[in-house]
Amino acid sequence: MAKEQISVFDMFKVGIGPSSSHTLGPWRAAQRFVQSLIDKRVFVHVQSVNVFLYGSLAKTGIGHGTDIAVLLGLSGDDPVTFDVAQVIPKVQDIKSAKKLVLGGIAEIEFSYTDQFHFLFDQSLPFHSNALTFQAFINDGTAISETYYSIGGGFVVQENDTESVLSEVDLPFPVDTAKELISACMRTGLKISELVLENECAWRPEYETRAGILKIFDTIKDCIYKGCHTDGILPGGLNVERRAAKMNKRILKDRSYHNYETWVNALRQGGKDFGYILDCVSCFALAVNEENASFGRVVTAPTNGASGVIPAVLQYYIIFFDALSDDNILQFIATASEIGAIFKKNATISAAMGGCQAEIGVSSAMAAGALTECLGGSQRQVLMAAEIAMEHHLGLTCDPIGGLVQIPCIERNTMGAIKAITAAQLALQSNPDKAKVSLDAVVSTMWETAQDMNVKYKETADGGLATKVPVSLAEC
Template structure:
């Protein structure tokens, strides 16, 4: 029996630059703290070592995996932490040679010795693995291993889905075929079916409130990114571009709040180039924030965090759709498509390359935009298929192990492809489609299995080696 996946599993507020290499390890550290507390052993920890394996080791520095683990062990919450204080907190840990577990129990901890990057070791279950080895005052010790499987999802070793609470959904969905079945049987639209399933977890009012909080975080990352200048951290010396593009498009006039800024963009008209430039600007803005340890939303991952916000912002501006119902509809539909890919393939670049991140996010956005613009369920799924079909085989080869080149620009391409896929689907009869969404999900997974590991978020191939930059330079 598959684990039920909620809209709030697909969309999670967190800190960049990576959902699998930053948010996942952060959550793993928090889970380890909870495990210690459940065993009544947190206050008796004498020493602790952290081991990072495989992809987490190879690109961990560039993705801030070490930073995330340390903050998690301190009990910091990625949803609420003041991102402006992250550097100071890490500097304090390194200078003091100590770590305060869960903010209450202080132990000696030398980062260079006690947090180890095992570049040449991998664990079989998943490339993104980390282990916590704790020694207690009585001399006993424990070792717990966790896997960051993409999109901020974390699995503890030997923990099965059956060991978790299983939610019985009124409309269980593993494949797009299941989704189509329920839509046809009930007469409900995709987002309505998804909302009925969400009601198994919580009230509709709570779901609506939570989705709007997710959108608020997304739009804040767009607005913030469009008004921040400078050089991205990490050593590549990548210059932020969104702020300059934003300034150019609004003729240098400043706007002090999101609403007046959106109205100014809308007043600029629907010229094709103008709109295209804005879509790119929105996507750049989010992922420049992501690269700067800013607050973003997994959609379904941090590396692809700019696609869905950019397409939803585009929809709001071009369709005058700034109302809660439309935003909620968009997000629910997008989340279900992301869930189908996670169940049938992967949303982890370490498992499937960038097709699992940008490709999935583009498919999610295409389906959501299509239904939001009045498309049928079949047209929405057709749009998702088109978007993914043209991302198949996309590798993950980040230069320097950083979520910057080519990752940031890929978000602009994913957003534009989503809009194109939606337009094609809306202008086509569903019977025209020769490839189903389930077929492309299966194909994507088979492509992932065939893909050489050096193209799966290891920085061992592709652009990462043709434009070499050692991690020590980052």
Template sequence: MAHEAISVFDMFKVGVGPSSSHTLGPWRAALRFLETLKKADGTLAGVQQVQVLLYGSLAKTGKGHGTDIAVLLGLCGLDPVTVDVASIDDRVATINHKQTIDLGGTHSIHFDPPQHLQFLFSESLPYHPNGLTFLADFSDGRQVAATYYSIGGGFVVEEGEQNVANPVQLPFPINTAADLLHWCRKTGLSIHEVVWENEGAWRGEAQTKSGLQQIFKVMQECTYRGCHTEGILPGGLNVQRRAASLNKKLLRGKTYNDYNEWIGAIRAGGNSFQYILDWVSCFALAVNEENASFGRVVTAPTNGAAGVIPAVLHYYIAFMDGATEEKALQFLLTASEIGSIFKKGATISAAMGGCQAEIGVSSAMAAAALTEVMGGTQRQAMMAAEIAMEHHLGMTCDPIGGLVQVPCIERNTMGAIKAITASQLALQSSPDFAKVSLDAVIDTMWETAVDMNSKYKETAEGGLAVNIPLSLSEC
């Protein structure tokens, strides 16, 4: 049976907020278009004009999600993994002021964003709600066009792209939870061990470990930075950042100099239920406040849900005995496999499935990962993932003003708490008596997504987005 090979580094990508589908995806699409132009001419020097058309959800909530900013930075040839996030505002202001853009960082052309980057609010493309088209004119009269779809989690596909055979053959091909359980039973391996073996089809062990360490490091840095940054989030809603003040309140004057000392100070504060609950919320708030501020985060599996997995992982690091870097990497491997199964069987795009596809999936990923590092069996880990998603089914995506702030930031705290609860339920239960399988809940999630009204799919046309009315011009 054919299988889709998805790596842990497909599910976890380092990028810039606030949205993987509306920011990171269009950014990567712009970078791909630059490569298309280079192939067409061997250089960018012949390009005279570029126009960008945003469709569907990318148009309707693109301003709030920074889609226009992402496209501009991508056309400049900047990498979302390495770009200096502190320089983004100045770069965009310069493009708007001078009405020029340095294509690929080397070739300057006239580019007036209101004229050359259009939001087509009433038009959608059939393949996916997140569509964008690039048009380029060369000085010799040639024209090049390409349409891309940002399908969630930073994944991008080009229109007309042919399905090709998987570039790698995995030792343990997996499309469904049943496939994963089959390989675990056949080999006796845990979920993270199965994933580790599969990753070997792409690269050596040292490279995989180094990549996982980098993902973990970015999550740690983002959480720490968010817990120590005050102010108002950009975009016009005037949302006050809360993680830093909560961090101060919980630590009660304790001093520290770096991340490790900070974790030590947190541990020293005790382990009461209320204290731990506050810290889980603080961790999640911190990451998504960074995300909303165009900070560097890890898609997990999306930017809008980027706080759930780091929050649950930090809950484990700060409050559970036996937490080590090795366990943290195992956590990431397990979470990635659960996320990839959801992507294959349903979607991780809110524009396709509502917020159940983002917060719901991230909560399921975190629940399974926490269960495994806590000593749960493979079946208990999958049971935890099912429980977490079961209680996110039908969650809509209705961001006020199209911004990834309200209700998105708080939803990450809820997803993290549900993940921990789901893990505890699974650890104290026997999967033999479970009535709902992980595959069944994935199928149900997709059916719910198909049935969901489009106004609840990241369009800002329903729910809180209209009951708390704010014009896009304010954002």
């Protein structure tokens, strides 16, 4: 079976938290449904819309903001540009007015209580993250479409046979780590260079470069904002944001006024091991606190794991004086290829594979990217990615209260530190003597995912989610 052709911009998408599979994906599915009604020329005749959530989307949909995302998607809003400060107010207006402006054009009656359905005990066979839209037309007919949010913001429609991107003639078609290393050895290209060559099959190089740097702009804005925002996270667990207080303690009295001067201030703290640990943890916390607050983040490769790669990239920027466009391009391009291998041969959805599919994959991506940026060979890059995933195998997804907060936020700090450790190990090792290949660990991860009990797959039915009373949960 032919694998997907996956671009950098599939692995790294700009969106709104807290979840790529439960928020961004359903948002995109709602937008696709509205467009489908337009394409079928029935949009102006729609009288009402029903929404049905199945499986994991139903069980943790409220905590993950699935209902919020769907309502905004049906309203014609886009997660890349929509004002994050208006997320909750607009949804509250829809609920109270019992009206929805479909596609931002046509106002229809909409009762959240009667027309939004959480089918907790029903799942569809293709994927746990399923949702169905049903539109009633004024001639008495109805149109129904089912979509699956398969992780990382990727969405497929039922019976959809199209790939993520339209098929192009890639100069280096790669599905596995073995194929990747073969192409690199044959050409002498670094992994990042091979990725950028493939991207040219979709668009001019300058567009790819500009797009990656725009992704980084969102990442750095997210880190910076998260490191300067106090308060309590929404959702009812009363989790206190910690990144801002950590940032203040780390910097002591050093002054700054924007991202660039902040980076310089952080560099002045030296390279003590404890200081570096505090910085990396702070960066990861900052991103995922923003994510939990319906902030704007980048899937890396998912929202739940969106703090790992930014934290490791920020570590590289600060402690290796690497704030340059070329360094950022190299890091993100390398990370995307590692993530694509997991996406093609396993999963990046916690609802399918547990948290190993999110934090584990993001840690592997960050480890490989850091290794190349620090001068590692192509084989060392793959070794680093393997090491990082090897030590996340079996990691469950058990969000307390169905919120992307506990243990999700702290897990991003763990994934970032493991990625740095994996890179250091690979850089000090001979990959020819490695006993486990990246392909072997990807296959093992997928087998583990299939064997894992469903209650540990983003349902809040197992693990910590059932051991900590929500009213007593602490960060």
